[in-house]
Amino acid sequence: MAIGLDLLVQFFPNFASIVLAATGLAIIFGIMGVINLAHGEFIMVGAFSTSLAYNGGIPFLPIDALPGLSRLIGAMLFAALVTALFGLLVERTIISGAVPNWISERTLGRPVVTPLYDRLLDSMVATWGLSLIMVQTFRNVFGNSLSGVPIPFGELSYGNSSIGLYQVLLAGVAAFVLIALYLVFVRTDYGMRARATIQNESMAQSLGVNTERTYMATFALGSGLAGLTGALYTPLLSIEPGLGSVFLVDAFVAVVVGGSSVVVGTLLSGGLLGIVDTLFSNVYGTFAGRIALLIVAIVLIRFIPQGLSSLVERLRERRLEVD
Amino acid sequence: MGVESDDTATRGPLGRLAAALHGPNTMGNSRRFWYLFGVVVLLFVFFPLYMLPSAVTNMSQYLSLVLLALSLAVVWGYTGVLSFGQVAFFGVAGYTYGIVAINVTGPLGTIAGLVVAVGIAALFAAILGYFMFYGGVSDVYVTILTLVVVLVLKTFLDQTAGDEWTIGEAALGGFNGMPGIPDLALGIGEPFLVFNDTVLFYAALLAVLVTYLGLRALLNSDYGRVMVAVREDEDRTEMLGYDVKRVKLTVFTFGGALAGLSGVLYVTYFNYISPSELSLTAASLPVIWVAVGGRKTLLGPIVATIFIERLGLFLSVNVGDWAFVINGLLLLVIVLLLPEGLLPGLRDLVSWIGDRRGDSDTDDTTDPTGEVIE
Numbered sequence: 058m059a060i061g062l063d064l065l066v067q068f069f070p071n072f073a074s075i076v077l078a079a080t081g082l083a084i085i086f087g088i089m090g091v092i093n094l095a096h097g098e099f100i101m102v103g104a105f106s107t108s109l110a111y112n113g114g115i116p117f118l119p120i121d122a123l124p125g126l127s128r129l130i131g132a133m134l135f136a137a138l139v140t141a142l143f144g145l146l147v148e149r150t151i152i153s154g155a156v157p158n159w160i161s162e163r164t165l166g167r168p169v170v171t172p173l174y175d176r177l178l179d180s181m182v183a184t185w186g187l188s189l190i191m192v193q194t195f196r197n198v199f200g201n202s203l204s205g206v207p208i209p210f211g212e213l214s215y216g217n218s219s220i221g222l223y224q225v226l227l228a229g230v231a232a233f234v235l236i237a238l239y240l241v242f243v244r245t246d247y248g249m250r251a252r253a254t255i256q257n258e259s260m261a262q263s264l265g266v267n268t269e270r271t272y273m274a275t276f277a278l279g280s281g282l283a284g285l286t287g288a289l290y291t292p293l294l295s296i297e298p299g300l301g302s303v304f305l306v307d308a309f310v311a312v313v314v315g316g317s318s319v320v321v322g323t324l325l326s327g328g329l330l331g332i333v334d335t336l337f338s339n340v341y342g343t344f345a346g347r348i349a350l351l352i353v354a355i356v357l358i359r360f361i362p363q364g365l366s367s368l369v370e371r372l373r374e375r376r377l378e379v380d
Numbered sequence: 381m382g383v384e385s386d387d388t389a390t391r392g393p394l395g396r397l398a399a400a401l402h403g404p405n406t407m408g409n410s411r412r413f414w415y416l417f418g419v420v421v422l423l424f425v426f427f428p429l430y431m432l433p434s435a436v437t438n439m440s441q442y443l444s445l446v447l448l449a450l451s452l453a454v455v456w457g458y459t460g461v462l463s464f465g466q467v468a469f470f471g472v473a474g475y476t477y478g479i480v481a482i483n484v485t486g487p488l489g490t491i492a493g494l495v496v497a498v499g500i501a502a503l504f505a506a507i508l509g510y511f512m513f514y515g516g517v518s519d520v521y522v523t524i525l526t527l528v529v530v531l532v533l534k535t536f537l538d539q540t541a542g543d544e545w546t547i548g549e550a551a552l553g554g555f556n557g558m559p560g561i562p563d564l565a566l567g568i569g570e571p572f573l574v575f576n577d578t579v580l581f582y583a584a585l586l587a588v589l590v591t592y593l594g595l596r597a598l599l600n601s602d603y604g605r606v607m608v609a610v611r612e613d614e615d616r617t618e619m620l621g622y623d624v625k626r627v628k629l630t631v632f633t634f635g636g637a638l639a640g641l642s643g644v645l646y647v648t649y650f651n652y653i654s655p656s657e658l659s660l661t662a663a664s665l666p667v668i669w670v671a672v673g674g675r676k677t678l679l680g681p682i683v684a685t686i687f688i689e690r691l692g693l694f695l696s697v698n699v700g701d702w703a704f705v706i707n708g709l710l711l712l713v714i715v716l717l718l719p720e721g722l723l724p725g726l727r728d729l730v731s732w733i734g735d736r737r738g739d740s741d742t743d744d745t746t747d748p749t750g751e752v753i754e
Contacts, residue, residue: 092520154716170716177520178462182671183715185664189708197701302660306531313524344539351532358525359515 064335066220069228072331076231076323078304079311081282083319088251088275090175095188097301099140099280103287106136108203108296133288137281144280148273195298203296239320310354316364325365403600405608407677424585428578436581442689443584444645449669449681450591451638457675459631460611464663465526466639468533471658473501473640474647478561483548487565498640505636509629530663537655557654564648584645595678672714674721
């Protein structure tokens with residue numbers, strides 16, 4: 058009984074970290090066909106912005122003067138916004154190549170960059186370069202670490218042990234993010250356009266959807282979510298430039314295991330991988346947890362290359378056939 | 381390109397050799413190229429005469445890494461399978477060589493180490509490849525899977541510090557790595573040729589030369605054409621009756637063996653290996669070399685590896701920490717502006733200038749597809 062409760066409680070933070078790490082990557086991958094290997098560094102931007110804003114490192118923006126919890130929340134929202142704007146910049150200069158093309162059309166008379174949309178391998182290599190640049194630039198500019206942010210809320214005790222309330226709450230935030238994303242994709246105009254762009258880009262264009270703007274918004278949204286993840290994990294991490302790589306692995310595994318559908322896929326893979334991680338970490342230690350996670354991912358990719366969400370898809374189709 | 385090779389094909393054994401090396405799948409089919417090639421090889425052969433000993437040993441390190449780049453060029457550039465896992469085979473071979481060579485003393489031990497290490501690397505690649513290609517894992521999932529495999533290996537090796545991870549006399553050493561790995565040597569009982577310093581340089585140079593020429597022959601053979609067909613259109617190749625999965629598995633296994641050879645040479649250079657050879661940064665380096673140089677060529681990755689590694693050394697001496705930023709920028713700019721890589725970009729530039737001059741000699745520099753990109 059006690060072990061069961063232990064596992065249940067520890068499942069929440071694991072689930073949260075996998076889901077939060079993966080959503081931004083999943084959106085950009087699913088809608089734009091771009092694999093952002095700098096995703097971990099976007100998370101790092103979020104964490105750095107939070108730490109700077111919280112500790113008063115941002116000029117003209119006295120977030121550190123805010124009282125109580127609003128100081129932390131203000132810093133986190135600021136970080137998500139900064140990362141979204143940064144993502145917008147990256148989309149315009151690197152992913153779509155709009156800025157270099159604008160310059161070259163005026164000087165050379167022709168575009169020089171082909172957009173990276175749906176060029177999976179090229180987008181991986183390009184964003185890999187971006188990630189190298191970002192890690193080392195941050196290291197050179199900010200040094201090897203920034204001062205952290207205290208963990209809010211305190212401990213939650215159950216049975217003989219206790220866990221940070223904040224870690225458990227993060228699972229709630231992760232669930233909230235998934236629900237919000239679902240609503241965005243189903244209910245909003247942007248969501249409709251985004252889904253139309255995934256299904257058939259040229260058809261969407263002929264029906265008057267500005268797919269370029271959709272891509273722009275998508276990349277900014279994905280980056281903003283990465284920034285939010287970084288912000289949410291700022292109190293729990295030591296703030297150093299390499300922190301993104303931990304998230305990158307989780308995010309990749311979750312996206313690949315989850316499959317093409319952003320919300321369903323991330324939910325399922327977050328749940329499954331969270332269970333695996335919790336089980337093995339608890340029984341055999343953290344290292345075994347990592348290895349088990351990766352091995353489960355390899356086996357799943359081997360047997361369900363289309364991802365867990367394709368199973369749901371298939372079930373739904375079968376039910377339709379029966380009806 | 382066709383004219384020259386058709387001519388030479390009729391001229392005895394030398395002509396047949398030339399014909400085997402020529403074809404649309406590799407750059408450099410003109411006579412001018414081979415003159416230049418000869419000059420460069422001579423420059424390398426006499427390299428120890430006019431360079432400092434430290435430059436020579438550094439160069440042997442770069443040359444052993446060239447093999448790693450070539451292994452990725454074959455797997456990714458010519459067969460279309462982007463693998464981040466080449467460093468895994470590199471690392472596995474390095475560790476295996478270390479374990480065997482430390483346990484079996486004497487020159488025979490080192491030779492056995494070389495053979496076993498390359499064999500294990502190839503076996504590892506074959507198992508992984510079988511699992512992936514026959515399991516229907518394709519494209520980008522192969523890339524991610526290989527990346528995950530590298531990370532698993534690194535995580536595993538990082539925690540092998542304890543005594544239970546000592547194999548015979550060789551301690552894996554966890555995070556700190558495995559020191560005291562002996563040099564390769566020839567001989568029975570007493571070594572009569574130890575591969576250190578200059579000897580290692582010549583061994584690496586010979587390995588690169590043989591690999592380059594061998595790969596040229598392979599890629600211009602019928603099998604090479606099938607490899608390129610798999611890269612260009614898997615489904616169509618399958619429809620034409622080729623066993624795409626087997627081609628991919630064979631090439632992947634071969635790539636693993638080549639990466640393994642690279643790992644052994646690299647390890648004997650440092651006499652040391654640590655899990656940092658399997659870090660994310662290390663895993664990305666071969667991709668950078670190949671992408672920057674031009675993945676659909678063999679020369680590109682060779683030039684780019686030596687150039688980038690030498691540049692990295694220069695930068696780390698002169699600008700310190702900014703070396704990685706410049707490396708990243710290089711990769712980014714090349715992928716965006718010259719998606720085919722630096723060497724094909726230069727070639728197109730040369731042929732473009734040639735066309736402007738109305739010079740017809742540059743015919744052999746057209747693209748494999750027959751179009752000159754302007």
